[in-house]
Amino acid sequence: MSEFAAVDVIRAKRDGAALSDAQIDWVVDAYTRGEVADEQMSALAMAILLRGMTPAEIARWTAAMIASGERLDLSAVTRPTADKHSTGGVGDKITLPLTPLVAACGAAVPQLSGRGLGHTGGTLDKLESIPGWRASISNDEFKRQLQDIGAVICAAGDGLAPADRKLYALRDVTGTVEAIPLIASSIMSKKIAEGTGALVLDVKVGSGAFMKDLETARELARTMVRLGQDSGVNTIALLTDMSTPLGLAVGNALEVTESVEVLAGGGPSDVVELTVALAREMLTAAGIDADPAKVLESGAAMDTWRAMISAQGGDPDAPLPVARENEVLRAATDGIVSSVDAYGIGVAAWRLGAGRARKEDPVSFGAGVLLKVKPGDEVRAGDVLLELRADDPLRIPAARATAAEAVVIGAERPTSTNLVLDRIA
Template structure:
């Protein structure tokens, strides 16, 4: 077939700072998915987008073209509102685990299509796979049945959703174009819009352990994604949340599941509970349940009941003991004072090096590996007191994990106790 455009003309247009037409965008995404536009050409276009940006209409069209590359799901037959949450990723971010069953308690269906960890950020599916028997891969029919019966599902996305994104995502990773906000926003939102949810709450992380280190850049990304969702008819809101220190007291797969179950039992670390409830309120409000009280559902056991039903529906055993790593080693405070810094990135890399994460998609992970946190920033410590416990099945990893933590733990004798806010901003259309 003859092609409507020439890839070089499209690259040159963006290189020279011109906006791309709807027809150019539709063609280049389709042609790249078909293999007509080569990787090196799309790499050049991605770099031009990184350097010169895109306006709101261009990003919306780019996202729509990515959605059009695959199938669209619909939950219209469920007969109840749907709400989803997406986090841009962080360290110790196990919020999806208690959040999905908590929101489902109130008659809102939660189709949570999740991913695996790569690098220093953990993956929701890796965490849940530490539960004996639990499976991530569901057919669309199984997913719909579970949403009807249980109200919540956490599973891997099918290969049919936005296939253009899978090709683009891999390319961005190896060409230095991951940071382009139009490309990040369209990558996330093409999958979420194709998924067919009525409403979406975005948790955009900011800080050392986050993809976005800078508050203004994070706000720009959040605003771009909220606009994309709104333009596509999805009720969308974003919270900017702090990721300068890890969430909760664990980073690692089974460790984080254990902590999530504590939250569902009415306990758990205060920051994890706070963010779970804040995001639940946003999801329930967006789904037309503004009077629901998620805190009460954590306290009275309803969220735990929904969790157990959700795990069982995917062949997991909610009563089975979770795996522990075979070896542990403590990291001790070197002086007296207040812990002023527990760097999220350092802890995330340490957990990754202990075996909790992967460097490549095909790498295995250790279910029990990770980092347990004993002291939070703003708390007093004394010299020799345990700050962290490192967990792994392979003790030769301890040295590299300790190297990752160098400079990431700061104790100041003169600092006053106290910690900053968790939710930094809220972005709506």
């Protein structure tokens, strides 16, 4: 007979009380084991969303999530370890060029990534557009690749923070995704359990991000940095703009192509800028003195990319999937592009088949949006603003309507904004 009852824990948080360490330990463990039902954890998650948690509660909740599974021991890896986590955005393919770049600078990057849901893309979906590449590898393969190549991007194993996997799926269908204590503990439980020594958080802000305003993003960043530092992980956060899509490609294979362009010394300036900025932070946090901009120019990061893809069964030279249907959207008037709304473009890509509405849905690897303009560009009536790509032509009309609203043409040049908005350490 348990000393706790789920309903008592729910009532306590519903009424604004701070949960005790024992209550938190019990409810996370009991939920993982199936003793606490989904509907009870749903009620508790909603109470946490509405009532919040103290820093001590969040720290204990995160520790309980970590304790629900295994912790990876990376002590045998001779390079300093550094990882990055993004809170998710539109066109956010930064993990793809960043991981081999930081590895080429001398770090080991144990990048556990996820899949896309809704308007935000997932790193694993992007990489799975490469023929043969596999997301799931064993812990032994993970450590060996980390030592030999310095770069791994893969799915988290079933043994890592299993409480988070159950709770994450529940939050998605109960309107509690936005709860900062639950976001912070979800991200940090996995990152601490993976065993990295340094962590850089890319907290997105804007229409295409979960955090729409700067203050909420700062609160989340501070919470996660504190959790990391208290657990012995050298953690810093950059707040970065997600009001406009990153780069020009939104969609799985399209973003892989753009990432390879960056590794080859080209690619859109904003993708290069953010990749190098995050690489600098990761290397500094890991205690490595290297200039990632020079390493990117040298081509060494491309060599690491090829080795990383090949090690997980992928063919870095194989042609990527191309969608069967292609339609362009043209400017109706002369003017200046005043904004390209990240959320609208993300929804358009999702409607074209690049994303999924439910975790079990398949994705179309070739589908997505190719932008031909960015804010500040001058256009003439009839100029192509973007391309819509889909395997199913029936998906195009709804995506076209959404994409058309996302690109706004005005008379005045918009004020430029910084890509990196703030740094929290």
